[in-house]
Amino acid sequence: MDLPRLIQRYNQVERIDLQLPGYQRFHNDQRVRLLSADRHGSFISYFDVSANDADALIETEIAFFRERGQAFEWKLYDYDQPADMAERLLRQGFVAGEAETFMALDLAKLDADAMSGPVVTRVQDDAGLVDAIEVQQQVWQEDLSEQLAYLRQALAAEPDNLAVYVVYLDGKAVSSSRVEFNGASPFAGIWGGGTLAEYRGRGCYSALLQRRLLDAKARGKEYVIIDASPMSQPIVARHGFVPVAMTTPYLFTP
Structure with a gap:
């Protein structure tokens, strides 16, 4: 299996272009956001941001959801950049869930x-x-x-x-x-x-x-x-x- 090609296709189709019934999709050059109609269920589907801009992006997303009183998830893959994104999220008040292995057949x-x-x-x-x-x-x-x-x-x-x-x-x-x-x-x-x-x-x-x-x-x-x-x-x-x-x-x- 050609893993780099699989990751590229997966990111494009399942993270960048993702649309789900009942969700509003917001996207710009830095991130794709899926907004649920419920208090829970919203998430950041994809992000592409430099280390210099990462903290500002996190603060923007927190402000967006805090204004609406909604929780949201930011799922990280270990190939995502910047490499210290997990530490940045934790510093901003996110709580880490259980790590899992993303696998493909x-x-x-x-x-x-x-x-x-x-x-x-x-x-x-x-x-x-x-x-x-x-x-x-x-x-x-x-x-x-x-x-x-x-x-x-x-x-x-x-x-x-x-x-x-x-x-x-x-x-x-x-x-x-x-x-x-x-x-x-x-x-x-x-x-x-x-x-x-x-x-x-x-x-x-x-x-x-x-x-x-x-x-x-x-x-x-x-x-x-x-x-x-x-x-x-x-x-x-x-x-x-x-x-x-x-x-x-x-x-x-x-």
């Missing part, structure tokens, strides 16, 4: 084997979305009501760009995940994978991963990307994903 190398493991259900009604989010809330011990609102809005606005999956065992939802296709982008992003602790080791995550990879290949995508946690990284690596960069989210809350 070249779908041309995917073996399209038959599905194995537990049955994976694609959910499209509201009850299914609630099931998917309730699993994630139990896994991560977080209130994900705003993520549920995002999924509802995204499916209503662009149903072909999002697929949400749930594994049901013993009559209840025990594992869930999603894949986002972003129109004509060559990338499909897989997010939100999680399994209830008592059901781990039964192949749920691998079945969800396999289903998403096959669906992405069927859609003609070239790559599947993931921000892999330490728990999921060895699983996706066994399926051929390779590390591209380390990513860390930085959150500012007024």
Whole structure:
């Protein structure tokens, strides 16, 4: 895999040109900002700034969101410049989240084997979305009501760009995940994978991963990307994903 070319394409399509349903997009020569209608969910998608101007850019974005009373995320990839951007964000009051490994799979190398493991259900009604989010809330011990609102809005606005999956065992939802296709982008992003602790080791995550990879290949995508946690990284690596960069989210809350 040609990683420099992949990074260049990813930055252009998934960070610079990114548009999301329900978000306002603001862009100039220094940054791309996605503004959510909710108090949370806004983020800086991309930035290109010199070391001399970096602090001023951060202050401008803080002022913009503070005036609106909204939190926002500034996600850094370890190849972003300036190299000390993380320290600059922390000095301005951002809080670092958990670092993850940004990984990619070249779908041309995917073996399209038959599905194995537990049955994976694609959910499209509201009850299914609630099931998917309730699993994630139990896994991560977080209130994900705003993520549920995002999924509802995204499916209503662009149903072909999002697929949400749930594994049901013993009559209840025990594992869930999603894949986002972003129109004509060559990338499909897989997010939100999680399994209830008592059901781990039964192949749920691998079945969800396999289903998403096959669906992405069927859609003609070239790559599947993931921000892999330490728990999921060895699983996706066994399926051929390779590390591209380390990513860390930085959150500012007024």
